[in-house]
Amino acid sequence: IAPAMDEAGLMAALNAGWQAVDPTSDLLVTGEMGIGNTTSAAALALALFGGEARDWTGRGTGLDDAGVALKARVVAQGVALHQPASGLDALRCLGGREIAAMAGAIARARVLRIPVILDGFICCAAAACLQAESASALDHAIAGHSSAEAAHPALLARLGKEPLLQLGLRLGEGSGAALAINVLKGAIACHSGMSTFAEAGVSAG
Numbered sequence: 001i002a003p004a005m006d007e008a009g010l011m012a013a014l015n016a017g018w019q020a021v022d023p024t025s026d027l028l029v030t031g032e033m034g035i036g037n038t039t040s041a042a043a044l045a046l047a048l049f050g051g052e053a054r055d056w057t058g059r060g061t062g063l064d065d066a067g068v069a070l071k072a073r074v075v076a077q078g079v080a081l082h083q084p085a086s087g088l089d090a091l092r093c094l095g096g097r098e099i100a101a102m103a104g105a106i107a108r109a110r111v112l113r114i115p116v117i118l119d120g121f122i123c124c125a126a127a128a129c130l131q132a133e134s135a136s137a138l139d140h141a142i143a144g145h146s147s148a149e150a151a152h153p154a155l156l157a158r159l160g161k162e163p164l165l166q167l168g169l170r171l172g173e174g175s176g177a178a179l180a181i182n183v184l185k186g187a188i189a190c191h192s193g194m195s196t197f198a199e200a201g202v203s204a205g
Helices: 007-020 037-049 065-082 087-094 097-112 121-133 152-159 175-193
Strands: 116-118 141-143
Touching: 007 087, 007 097, 037 065, 037 087, 037 097, 037 121, 037 152, 065 087, 087 097, 087 121, 097 116, 097 121, 116 121, 116 175, 121 152
Parallel strands: 116 141
Antiparallel strands: none
């Protein structure tokens, strides 16, 4: 079975995400649409962090127990077949083009110093491929939420990201990260606009 992409295909997908970032933006939210991409994300997590395939494999859009078991076997077989040697190699062998495009966009935002709010499990799998290449690759990113996909909290922990929200969302498509925007804006407003005790005339006693 061939890798998901050859080198040219990987570079094209990364470049599509890279070019999609508006340099004048002050925030980037990444998300995805599709069916089956939790399988790719689980394979990426297994390749990067090890463990058992079942640890990274969830119900996606609503699989029953037999479907999850089959999905875990496919994930394990894919990783064993390709044995990727790096984050980008994992992305090439096991990721989809939408996952690679998200990785390209997150990387471009790092270069442009644009903060990023990560969305769900799939988006974080894309980000994990970058962190595997450079420990500082996600210094500009925060986790918008922890989703209902079972492995998402474990993946966030591996990335060292504490989610802003935990609402049990399953939709994906950037929805959790979008909800986190106003939480982040409120925190910035408090930090930037609140008076100090001295400015407010509050007595230390």
